Amino acid sequence: MKKNKILALKYRPQDFKDLIGQELMSQTITNAIKLGKTPNAYLLTGIRGVGKTTTARLIAKALNCEKNSDENVKCSSENFCKTCEEIIHSRHIDILEMDAASKTGIDDIREIIENSKYSPTSAQYKIFIIDEVHMLSKQAFNGLLKTLEEPPSRLKFILATTEVRKIPVTILSRCQRFDLKRVEIEKLSAHLKNICSKENGKISDKAIRLIARTSEGSVRDAVSLLDRSLISQSISKSGNVEEDDVRKMLGLADRSKILFLFKEVLNGNEKDAIKHLKELINDGVDAKIFLNDILEVLYLFSRRISLGSIEKDFSVSESEEQMIETYSKNIDIQDIGLFWQLTMKTLDDLRIIGNENLILEMYVMQLTHLKSIGMPRETLENNQNVSTENLKDNLIGEKIEEKKIENNVSTQIKNQLKNTEQIKSSPIKNLSSQNKGSKIEITSFQDLITIANKEKEIELKYDLERNVKLVSFNKGKIDISFNEKLNKNFIKNLTEKLLLWTGERWIISLSKNNDAKSIYELNNQQKSIELMDFKKSKISEKIQKAFPDAKLSKLVEDNND
Secondary structure, X not given: OOOOXXXXXXXXXXXXXXXXXXXXXXXXXXXXXXXXXXXXXXXXXXXXXXXHHHHHHHHHHHHHOHHHOOOOOOOOOOOOOHHHHHHHOOOOOOEEEEEOOOOOOHHHHHHHHHHOOOOOOOOOOEEEEEEOHHHOOHHHHXXXXXXXXXXXXXXXXXXXXXXXXXXXXXXXXXXXXXXXXXXXXXXXXXXXXXHHHHHOOOEOHHHHHHHHHHOOOOHHHHHHHHHHHHHHHHXXXXXXEOHHHHHHHHOOOOHHHHHHHHHHXXXXXXXXXHHXXXXXXXXXXXXXHHHHHHHHHHHHHHHHHHHXXXXXXXXXXXXXXXXXXXXXXHOOHHHHHHHHHHHHHHHHXXXXXXXXXXXXXXXXXXXXXXXXXXXXXXXXHHOOOOOHHHHHHHOOOOOOOXXXXXXXXXXXHHHHOOOHHHOOOOHHHHHHHHOOOOOOOOOOHHHHHHHHHHOOOHHHHHHHHHHEEEEEEEOOEEEEEEOOOOXXXXXXXXXXXXXXXXXXXXXXXXXXXXXXXXXXXXHHHHHHHHHHHHHOOHHHHHHHHHOXXXXXXXXXXXXXX
């Protein structure tokens, strides 16, 4: 039985000219080899499937090709020389490939260093290709440092990684780095069409474009998906592979169906929106892909509102363009911002909750009610009410116009609260009336802490100093990260107090910056530095001589003038 190679291996580039989307890098490397100015070590970075390992082998072939030393030897993509042929089939004795994901220790690196002392047997250069190099241990990296900087004249290293930030700076400084970019959709589509013509595959242009878009710039992923599509065509014998066939195969939602769902969300029709969602679920849509498609649609709405027509966007069909044009009249940038944050929060919820269908249904219901904020009273009464206060707590960083809130908070609270004694005037309206008298200027985070102390907001001051880590501070916007001890009502409390004190609305947004430190931590750090400096002073030496058993633990500040 004849074995056929999978397309990803069959059409793996064997020459730099076949490497699509990386033309500048290919030209730089080939020019350096021709001039004989090759580095001791190459570092190839990029996402999966853009050609890192392939490029490493191409470099090995270009450095060791027999035509470099013998002009009579002819080597081409149709007829390779013996050395290149052996490198292609991974059996050349001087070209050694190592997977750092499985060989991470210092002992494996010692073996490489030991082998590096010996000259190549038949090739011009001995080359070590280390894939997924970021997986090496700290000791292994340290063991590699000296050899990388000053290797034997006939030795070259080629390192490949998807996580360049995990590689020590000392290693990076010893390598010539090349970043392999994601391949553009147009180039990827042309590459897939070329493969289809060679394989006599019948697949529509829309299906090819969808595969290219889904692969996110990865050539290997795109070719593998194309392989699956052509296999399904050959088994079913149903003729051409169409866009819908690819969507079903990948569990992708039709963007037009998502736009129909959005139409019902924007009109406040919860039942119809859930109906469209269930149709997508029955089609086998993946929850994570669905939410990413929602983000893409929100981006298109944002572009339409901010930049005008999107007719030049080739990724959007004419019918979808018309739908976006129509539906964008019923949504504004503030709504898009709220929808975006809720979608991001739902993506995080997928990691916690096992029932994806439950999450998606709750998500669509929240979207419907979220849009209802600011609608006329008649529209709100026709739909199921939602708590404005809950939405404000869950969606941090909202920036809703004050007039909309004042008009609707009282209406929605009255509809929901059963106890008539609880019905009070809008809290936000009261805050607005209170801050008309005097406004406080807050220009820094320290100003905010000082005012909280002055206004006797002890709990708020404590959180600001100890539990909040400032990322950035601008007038009207504060970016923070926080620890697990932070009061759950902190964001709501801080937003209301800022409105009360300054008379203006502030955005409090959360950041994942783990390097930020709280005021309390910064003060302790500064005190530690001052203590260390004092211990080095002559006064400290005299104290230690006078009191040998004494131990200096902290400096006492003198507040007397």
